[in-house]
Amino acid sequence: MISLAHIFRDRVIIGIHGLQNKPSRKTLEKWWKQAIREGLARIGHEKHFFAFTLVYWAGYFYNAPLDPGVTDSSNPLFLEDPYVPGPLKPVKVPPSDFKRKVLDRLEEKIDNIFFREDSFINFESISKFIMKSLFRDLDVYYHKNCVADSRNNLCARDALRKELADVIRQYRKKKILLIAHSMGSIIAYDVLTREVPDVEIEYFLTIGSPLGLPVIMKKIFEEQGLDFRKEKTVPAPENIRRGWYNFSDLDDPVAVNYNLADDFRENSRGIGPVDAVVYNDYKYGKIRDRHKSYGYLRAPEVAEILHLFLSEKRGMISSMAGGIYKTIRYLTGKK
Numbered sequence: 001m002i003s004l005a006h007i008f009r010d011r012v013i014i015g016i017h018g019l020q021n022k023p024s025r026k027t028l029e030k031w032w033k034q035a036i037r038e039g040l041a042r043i044g045h046e047k048h049f050f051a052f053t054l055v056y057w058a059g060y061f062y063n064a065p066l067d068p069g070v071t072d073s074s075n076p077l078f079l080e081d082p083y084v085p086g087p088l089k090p091v092k093v094p095p096s097d098f099k100r101k102v103l104d105r106l107e108e109k110i111d112n113i114f115f116r117e118d119s120f121i122n123f124e125s126i127s128k129f130i131m132k133s134l135f136r137d138l139d140v141y142y143h144k145n146c147v148a149d150s151r152n153n154l155c156a157r158d159a160l161r162k163e164l165a166d167v168i169r170q171y172r173k174k175k176i177l178l179i180a181h182s183m184g185s186i187i188a189y190d191v192l193t194r195e196v197p198d199v200e201i202e203y204f205l206t207i208g209s210p211l212g213l214p215v216i217m218k219k220i221f222e223e224q225g226l227d228f229r230k231e232k233t234v235p236a237p238e239n240i241r242r243g244w245y246n247f248s249d250l251d252d253p254v255a256v257n258y259n260l261a262d263d264f265r266e267n268s269r270g271i272g273p274v275d276a277v278v279y280n281d282y283k284y285g286k287i288r289d290r291h292k293s294y295g296y297l298r299a300p301e302v303a304e305i306l307h308l309f310l311s312e313k314r315g316m317i318s319s320m321a322g323g324i325y326k327t328i329r330y331l332t333g334k335k
Helices: 025-042 097-114 123-134 136-143 156-170 183-195 214-223 293-297 300-311 320-331
Strands: 011-016 052-055 175-181 201-207 240-248 273-277
Touching: 011 025, 011 156, 011 183, 011 300, 025 052, 025 293, 025 300, 052 156, 136 156, 136 183, 156 183, 175 183, 175 293, 175 300, 183 201, 183 214, 201 293, 201 300, 240 300
Parallel strands: 011 052, 011 175, 175 201, 201 240, 240 273
Antiparallel strands: none
16 A cells, blocks of 8 residues: 555655744644644545754854743743634635735835935945844845854854755655745755755745845845846746745734745746735734745645645646736736
8 A cells, every 4th residue: 555655655745934033843843734724624624744844043043942940031032923823714815905005006116216226325225224124134145154152153144044955855756746935935045046946846935924024135136247227027946936925914014025926027837926915924923924934835826836746646737837827817816
Protein backbone atom coordinates (compact mmCIF):
# COMPACT_ATOMS: atom_id res chain seq x y z
CA MET A 1 0.00 0.00 0.00
CA ILE A 2 1.34 3.41 -0.99
CA SER A 3 1.44 5.84 1.94
CA LEU A 4 0.44 9.50 1.82
CA ALA A 5 4.01 10.36 2.71
CA HIS A 6 5.17 8.54 -0.42
CA ILE A 7 2.60 10.28 -2.64
CA PHE A 8 3.51 13.76 -1.45
CA ARG A 9 7.22 13.36 -0.91
CA ASP A 10 7.79 15.17 -4.18
CA ARG A 11 6.54 18.48 -2.78
CA VAL A 12 7.27 20.73 0.18
CA ILE A 13 5.92 23.87 1.80
CA ILE A 14 8.64 26.31 2.84
CA GLY A 15 7.81 29.17 5.20
CA ILE A 16 9.81 32.26 6.16
CA HIS A 17 8.76 34.40 9.12
CA GLY A 18 8.59 38.15 9.51
CA LEU A 19 9.65 41.05 11.70
CA GLN A 20 10.81 41.04 15.31
CA ASN A 21 11.97 38.36 17.70
CA LYS A 22 10.27 34.95 17.75
CA PRO A 23 10.06 31.85 19.92
CA SER A 24 12.53 29.08 19.09
CA ARG A 25 12.61 27.68 15.58
CA LYS A 26 11.14 24.37 16.77
CA THR A 27 8.23 26.10 18.50
CA LEU A 28 7.52 28.54 15.68
CA GLU A 29 7.63 25.79 13.07
CA LYS A 30 5.18 23.71 15.13
CA TRP A 31 2.80 26.67 15.44
CA TRP A 32 2.92 27.47 11.71
CA LYS A 33 2.07 23.84 10.93
CA GLN A 34 -0.82 23.91 13.40
CA ALA A 35 -2.20 27.11 11.84
CA ILE A 36 -1.90 25.58 8.34
CA ARG A 37 -3.76 22.47 9.52
CA GLU A 38 -6.46 24.70 11.01
CA GLY A 39 -6.98 26.38 7.66
CA LEU A 40 -7.18 23.05 5.82
CA ALA A 41 -9.70 21.78 8.39
CA ARG A 42 -11.84 24.85 7.86
CA ILE A 43 -12.29 23.96 4.18
CA GLY A 44 -12.82 20.26 4.88
CA HIS A 45 -9.34 18.93 4.14
CA GLU A 46 -7.91 18.33 7.60
CA LYS A 47 -6.45 14.94 6.56
CA HIS A 48 -3.96 16.44 4.14
CA PHE A 49 -0.40 15.27 4.69
CA PHE A 50 2.25 17.90 4.00
CA ALA A 51 5.97 18.32 4.40
CA PHE A 52 6.87 21.70 5.91
CA THR A 53 10.07 23.46 6.84
CA LEU A 54 10.51 26.91 8.36
CA VAL A 55 13.34 29.26 7.43
CA TYR A 56 14.25 30.91 10.71
CA TRP A 57 16.34 34.07 10.82
CA ALA A 58 15.47 35.65 14.20
CA GLY A 59 18.67 34.11 15.60
CA TYR A 60 20.71 36.46 13.42
CA PHE A 61 19.13 39.53 15.02
CA TYR A 62 18.42 38.47 18.61
CA ASN A 63 20.65 36.75 21.18
CA ALA A 64 17.87 34.58 22.63
CA PRO A 65 14.40 33.58 21.40
CA LEU A 66 11.16 34.56 23.09
CA ASP A 67 10.16 32.09 25.77
CA PRO A 68 6.51 30.97 26.20
CA GLY A 69 7.42 29.97 29.76
CA VAL A 70 8.28 33.54 30.83
CA THR A 71 5.34 35.09 32.70
CA ASP A 72 6.86 38.48 33.56
CA SER A 73 5.70 40.89 30.84
CA SER A 74 8.63 43.21 31.58
CA ASN A 75 11.10 40.48 30.66
CA PRO A 76 12.47 41.05 27.11
CA LEU A 77 11.90 37.37 26.38
CA PHE A 78 8.21 37.52 27.31
CA LEU A 79 6.00 36.23 24.48
CA GLU A 80 2.81 38.29 24.29
CA ASP A 81 1.31 36.70 21.19
CA PRO A 82 1.57 32.88 21.26
CA TYR A 83 -0.29 30.62 18.88
CA VAL A 84 -3.90 30.04 19.88
CA PRO A 85 -6.44 28.12 17.77
CA GLY A 86 -9.22 30.05 16.11
CA PRO A 87 -12.85 28.97 15.71
CA LEU A 88 -13.44 25.97 13.45
CA LYS A 89 -15.88 28.05 11.44
CA PRO A 90 -14.05 31.25 10.51
CA VAL A 91 -15.70 34.60 11.06
CA LYS A 92 -16.81 35.99 7.73
CA VAL A 93 -16.18 39.73 7.59
CA PRO A 94 -16.49 41.16 4.08
CA PRO A 95 -13.81 43.73 3.25
CA SER A 96 -14.92 47.33 3.50
CA ASP A 97 -15.18 49.06 0.12
CA PHE A 98 -14.75 52.38 1.90
CA LYS A 99 -11.56 51.24 3.63
CA ARG A 100 -10.23 49.85 0.35
CA LYS A 101 -10.85 53.20 -1.37
CA VAL A 102 -9.14 55.06 1.46
CA LEU A 103 -6.07 52.81 1.24
CA ASP A 104 -5.99 53.12 -2.55
CA ARG A 105 -6.06 56.89 -2.26
CA LEU A 106 -3.37 56.82 0.43
CA GLU A 107 -1.15 54.66 -1.78
CA GLU A 108 -1.58 57.09 -4.67
CA LYS A 109 -0.67 60.09 -2.49
CA ILE A 110 2.40 58.41 -0.97
CA ASP A 111 3.66 57.20 -4.36
CA ASN A 112 3.28 60.68 -5.80
CA ILE A 113 5.40 62.06 -2.98
CA PHE A 114 8.14 59.43 -2.93
CA PHE A 115 8.52 59.03 -6.68
CA ARG A 116 8.47 62.69 -7.69
CA GLU A 117 11.33 63.61 -10.00
CA ASP A 118 11.40 67.32 -9.12
CA SER A 119 11.23 67.03 -5.34
CA PHE A 120 13.69 69.13 -3.37
CA ILE A 121 13.34 66.82 -0.36
CA ASN A 122 15.86 64.03 0.23
CA PHE A 123 13.47 61.09 0.40
CA GLU A 124 16.31 58.61 0.79
CA SER A 125 16.97 60.15 4.21
CA ILE A 126 13.27 59.98 5.01
CA SER A 127 13.17 56.33 3.97
CA LYS A 128 16.06 55.50 6.28
CA PHE A 129 14.37 57.39 9.12
CA ILE A 130 11.12 55.46 8.59
CA MET A 131 12.99 52.15 8.64
CA LYS A 132 14.91 53.01 11.79
CA SER A 133 11.80 54.27 13.56
CA LEU A 134 9.21 51.67 12.50
CA PHE A 135 11.02 48.67 11.06
CA ARG A 136 14.17 48.08 13.05
CA ASP A 137 14.81 44.64 11.53
CA LEU A 138 14.33 46.01 8.03
CA ASP A 139 16.87 48.76 8.67
CA VAL A 140 19.36 46.14 9.81
CA TYR A 141 18.63 44.00 6.75
CA TYR A 142 19.39 46.79 4.31
CA HIS A 143 22.12 48.70 6.06
CA LYS A 144 23.90 46.78 8.84
CA ASN A 145 25.53 43.62 10.11
CA CYS A 146 23.61 41.04 12.11
CA VAL A 147 22.83 42.10 15.66
CA ALA A 148 23.23 38.79 17.53
CA ASP A 149 26.60 38.64 19.29
CA SER A 150 27.61 35.36 17.64
CA ARG A 151 26.93 36.68 14.12
CA ASN A 152 27.65 40.40 14.25
CA ASN A 153 30.49 40.00 11.76
CA LEU A 154 28.02 39.01 9.02
CA CYS A 155 26.26 41.38 6.63
CA ALA A 156 22.59 40.93 7.54
CA ARG A 157 21.29 41.05 3.98
CA ASP A 158 23.79 38.46 2.75
CA ALA A 159 23.25 36.16 5.74
CA LEU A 160 19.45 36.16 5.52
CA ARG A 161 19.43 35.64 1.77
CA LYS A 162 21.83 32.74 2.10
CA GLU A 163 19.68 31.17 4.84
CA LEU A 164 16.63 31.04 2.55
CA ALA A 165 18.56 30.28 -0.64
CA ASP A 166 20.24 27.26 0.97
CA VAL A 167 16.87 25.78 1.98
CA ILE A 168 15.34 26.37 -1.44
CA ARG A 169 18.32 24.71 -3.13
CA GLN A 170 18.05 21.80 -0.72
CA TYR A 171 14.55 21.13 -2.07
CA ARG A 172 15.23 22.12 -5.69
CA LYS A 173 14.20 18.66 -6.98
CA LYS A 174 10.80 18.91 -5.31
CA LYS A 175 7.73 20.99 -6.08
CA ILE A 176 7.95 24.04 -3.82
CA LEU A 177 5.27 26.29 -2.36
CA LEU A 178 6.88 29.25 -0.60
CA ILE A 179 4.94 31.20 2.06
CA ALA A 180 6.51 34.47 3.16
CA HIS A 181 5.13 36.58 5.99
CA SER A 182 5.81 40.28 6.49
CA MET A 183 9.52 41.10 6.07
CA GLY A 184 10.03 37.49 5.01
CA SER A 185 8.34 38.44 1.72
CA ILE A 186 11.07 41.01 1.04
CA ILE A 187 13.80 38.46 1.69
CA ALA A 188 11.93 35.91 -0.43
CA TYR A 189 11.51 38.27 -3.39
CA ASP A 190 15.18 39.20 -3.28
CA VAL A 191 16.26 35.56 -3.11
CA LEU A 192 13.96 34.39 -5.92
CA THR A 193 15.14 37.13 -8.26
CA ARG A 194 18.84 37.18 -7.41
CA GLU A 195 19.99 34.05 -5.59
CA VAL A 196 18.00 31.11 -6.95
CA PRO A 197 16.49 32.21 -10.30
CA ASP A 198 17.20 28.71 -11.63
CA VAL A 199 15.08 26.90 -9.00
CA GLU A 200 11.43 26.67 -10.00
CA ILE A 201 8.77 27.68 -7.46
CA GLU A 202 5.27 26.34 -8.03
CA TYR A 203 3.46 28.90 -5.87
CA PHE A 204 4.61 32.00 -4.04
CA LEU A 205 2.31 33.18 -1.22
CA THR A 206 2.91 36.54 0.44
CA ILE A 207 0.93 37.26 3.62
CA GLY A 208 0.89 40.61 5.41
CA SER A 209 3.54 41.85 2.99
CA PRO A 210 5.09 45.34 2.98
CA LEU A 211 6.59 44.80 -0.51
CA GLY A 212 4.49 47.57 -2.05
CA LEU A 213 5.64 50.30 0.34
CA PRO A 214 7.63 53.02 -1.48
CA VAL A 215 10.63 52.63 0.83
CA ILE A 216 10.84 48.97 -0.22
CA MET A 217 10.04 49.53 -3.89
CA LYS A 218 12.83 52.09 -4.22
CA LYS A 219 15.29 49.56 -2.79
CA ILE A 220 14.15 46.97 -5.33
CA PHE A 221 14.45 49.46 -8.20
CA GLU A 222 17.92 50.40 -7.01
CA GLU A 223 19.18 46.83 -6.65
CA GLN A 224 17.84 45.80 -10.06
CA GLY A 225 19.38 48.81 -11.74
CA LEU A 226 15.98 50.19 -12.80
CA ASP A 227 15.03 53.86 -13.02
CA PHE A 228 11.75 54.47 -11.18
CA ARG A 229 11.34 57.69 -13.18
CA LYS A 230 11.03 55.63 -16.36
CA GLU A 231 9.56 52.36 -15.14
CA LYS A 232 6.64 52.18 -12.73
CA THR A 233 6.80 48.46 -11.97
CA VAL A 234 9.39 45.77 -11.29
CA PRO A 235 9.22 42.19 -12.58
CA ALA A 236 7.75 39.26 -10.73
CA PRO A 237 10.37 36.53 -10.16
CA GLU A 238 10.86 34.58 -13.37
CA ASN A 239 10.98 31.22 -11.60
CA ILE A 240 7.38 31.31 -10.28
CA ARG A 241 5.52 28.74 -12.38
CA ARG A 242 1.89 28.57 -11.28
CA GLY A 243 0.91 31.58 -9.22
CA TRP A 244 1.84 34.43 -6.90
CA TYR A 245 -0.97 35.13 -4.43
CA ASN A 246 -0.78 38.11 -2.10
CA PHE A 247 -3.07 38.02 0.95
CA SER A 248 -3.73 41.10 3.09
CA ASP A 249 -6.09 42.19 5.83
CA LEU A 250 -7.17 45.80 5.28
CA ASP A 251 -6.49 46.50 8.97
CA ASP A 252 -2.93 45.16 8.79
CA PRO A 253 -0.67 48.22 9.32
CA VAL A 254 2.32 46.51 7.68
CA ALA A 255 0.38 45.61 4.53
CA VAL A 256 -1.22 49.03 4.16
CA ASN A 257 -0.27 48.91 0.48
CA TYR A 258 -2.33 45.76 0.04
CA ASN A 259 -2.37 45.81 -3.76
CA LEU A 260 0.87 44.51 -5.30
CA ALA A 261 -0.53 43.96 -8.80
CA ASP A 262 0.13 47.59 -9.73
CA ASP A 263 3.73 47.42 -8.46
CA PHE A 264 4.96 44.14 -9.97
CA ARG A 265 4.53 43.22 -13.62
CA GLU A 266 4.03 39.67 -14.85
CA ASN A 267 6.96 37.40 -15.65
CA SER A 268 7.32 35.69 -19.04
CA ARG A 269 4.90 32.96 -17.92
CA GLY A 270 2.20 35.55 -17.32
CA ILE A 271 2.53 35.21 -13.53
CA GLY A 272 2.20 38.33 -11.42
CA PRO A 273 0.73 38.98 -7.99
CA VAL A 274 -2.98 38.26 -7.58
CA ASP A 275 -4.21 40.27 -4.60
CA ALA A 276 -6.85 38.93 -2.23
CA VAL A 277 -8.21 40.68 0.85
CA VAL A 278 -8.77 38.28 3.76
CA TYR A 279 -9.85 38.50 7.38
CA ASN A 280 -7.03 37.82 9.86
CA ASP A 281 -8.79 36.44 12.95
CA TYR A 282 -5.81 36.15 15.32
CA LYS A 283 -6.74 37.05 18.87
CA TYR A 284 -5.04 36.25 22.17
CA GLY A 285 -7.11 37.28 25.17
CA LYS A 286 -8.08 40.85 24.40
CA ILE A 287 -5.21 41.31 21.96
CA ARG A 288 -6.25 41.31 18.31
CA ASP A 289 -3.42 41.42 15.77
CA ARG A 290 -4.38 41.67 12.11
CA HIS A 291 -0.75 41.18 11.08
CA LYS A 292 -0.15 37.89 12.87
CA SER A 293 1.05 35.03 10.70
CA TYR A 294 -1.23 32.42 12.34
CA GLY A 295 -4.36 34.34 11.38
CA TYR A 296 -3.23 34.52 7.77
CA LEU A 297 -2.14 30.88 7.59
CA ARG A 298 -5.55 29.61 8.67
CA ALA A 299 -7.55 31.95 6.43
CA PRO A 300 -9.75 29.85 4.09
CA GLU A 301 -8.44 31.67 1.01
CA VAL A 302 -4.87 30.70 1.87
CA ALA A 303 -5.96 27.14 2.68
CA GLU A 304 -7.54 26.80 -0.78
CA ILE A 305 -4.19 27.43 -2.48
CA LEU A 306 -2.45 25.00 -0.12
CA HIS A 307 -5.13 22.40 -0.86
CA LEU A 308 -4.61 22.94 -4.58
CA PHE A 309 -0.86 22.47 -4.24
CA LEU A 310 -1.19 19.35 -2.08
CA SER A 311 -3.86 17.84 -4.32
CA GLU A 312 -2.07 18.10 -7.65
CA LYS A 313 -0.95 14.75 -8.97
CA ARG A 314 2.68 14.21 -9.82
CA GLY A 315 3.54 15.50 -13.28
CA MET A 316 0.05 16.87 -14.02
CA ILE A 317 -1.24 20.42 -14.16
CA SER A 318 -4.52 20.52 -12.29
CA SER A 319 -7.37 22.29 -14.01
CA MET A 320 -8.22 23.65 -10.55
CA ALA A 321 -5.31 26.11 -10.84
CA GLY A 322 -6.93 28.16 -13.56
CA GLY A 323 -10.29 28.05 -11.82
CA ILE A 324 -8.98 29.33 -8.50
CA TYR A 325 -6.84 31.93 -10.28
CA LYS A 326 -9.90 33.23 -12.16
CA THR A 327 -12.07 33.09 -9.03
CA ILE A 328 -9.66 35.18 -6.97
CA ARG A 329 -9.27 37.68 -9.82
CA TYR A 330 -13.06 37.93 -10.04
CA LEU A 331 -13.48 38.39 -6.28
CA THR A 332 -10.80 41.09 -6.25
CA GLY A 333 -12.31 42.96 -9.18
CA LYS A 334 -9.86 41.81 -11.87
CA LYS A 335 -12.34 40.18 -14.24
